[in-house]
Amino acid sequence: MAAPRRCWFVFGLSAEEAAGDAGPGRQRLEPSSDGIRRVWPAWSYAVLETGSGLEVHSAGRRQPLPEDCVAALPSETHAVLLREAAVEAWPRAAALRGELRGQPAWSRALPPGSRPALPLLPDGFVAPRPPFYTALPGALPLRALALGHEHVVGLGAAGEVYGWGGGRHGQLGHGSLESEQQPRLVEALGGVPMRAVAAGGWHSACVSDGGDLYVWGWNESGQLGLPSRAVAEEQAEDEDMGAGLPGPAGPPAGAGSGCGELRFTAHGCAHTRWRAVHLGLG
CATH class of the missing domain: 2.130.10.30 (Regulator of chromosome condensation 1/beta-lactamase-inhibitor protein II)
Known part of the structure; x- marks a missing residue:
């Protein structure tokens, strides 16, 4: 018997609803050839991990993030990204474009070889909204x-x-x-x-x-x-x-x-x- 196929869905506040338009409701995330491994949701967008790396999903569009991004904590103001040498907070707009240029809103260097499990860091924790770091x-x-x-x-x-x-x-x-x-x-x-x-x-x-x-x-x-x-x-x-309408019996x-x-x-x-x-x- 074939193993059941695993599917991902996103639902909740969409970019269309945030703009006052009727949103599409629940959406199925169609996997790429590399599949979808993890999903980090915010209100109006989500960051996906696939076999090719991280990408941002918003309003039906996908935008890849730089190759050294390995985990994310998204919010409606910022996206905190775990990279190879540091943890960085970028404005939401920059994350949606996949363009991490210039200086991030906040960053913290990681010890060599460290790969923390966000939001936990070696000496504290990080949040996707200011203040980003707490010891x-x-x-x-x-x-x-x-x-x-x-x-x-x-x-x-x-x-x-x-x-x-x-x-x-x-x-x-x-x-x-x-x-x-x-x-x-x-x-x-x-x-x-x-x-x-x-x-x-x-x-x-x-x-x-x-x-x-x-x-x-x-x-x-x-x-x-x-x-x-x-x-x-x-x-x-x-x-x-619904009083008086027929329905199933029960308490x-x-x-x-x-x-x-x-x-x-x-x-x-x-x-x-x-x-x-x-x-x-x-």
Whole structure:
């Protein structure tokens, strides 16, 4: 039996929508002869890694980046590019053209032979918006790092999780809505080694060595995979509008649907086996 073909899609805000025109919606990225290996998305464009190097995809057009570019962190103002000898931040317009001429907006030289995994650098981390570089405490060895909109989640050498930055939606996992200027251990996950971390706009996630997924932070739109008040209200409105129409039988949707007596607020944490862990404001 032939192996399934892997496809990449992009969706969300497009250049046409940003200009006020109707965008094409979800688009399939047609692979080149070298295929597509990785995708780094921004709101209105994406950077692709193919067998031939990096290229920028925007409004249906592709533009190759210089051959020494090996990784990217794009945003709507700048694109941070990992090159052979340095990490550089270039204005978005220059990245879209693939023309990296003159001086970058910011750069930092790398130790010889270093090939960091962005956004983590040997002595700190980089973000695709100013300020581009932030140093980390020397006593904090991290093996992975993820950037949210206002916060950072770090994975320690022993599998411990750290959260810092903005905390107004409980995305740091410290049991409060307070911000933290320095990395602080997520104590609720103590004793559970993690192997990966991720950060959304105002929520966070990590995967344990045992394969369990933990999520916490803002759940206004159900982004934690938990019942959400906003989603429940929207479903209730849809049901009211469709009252009297034939439909499939089954229990009504809403907060707590499919979860027995469990109820979650917009801030909280759980993982895929539904054992609740209080990391936000429960």
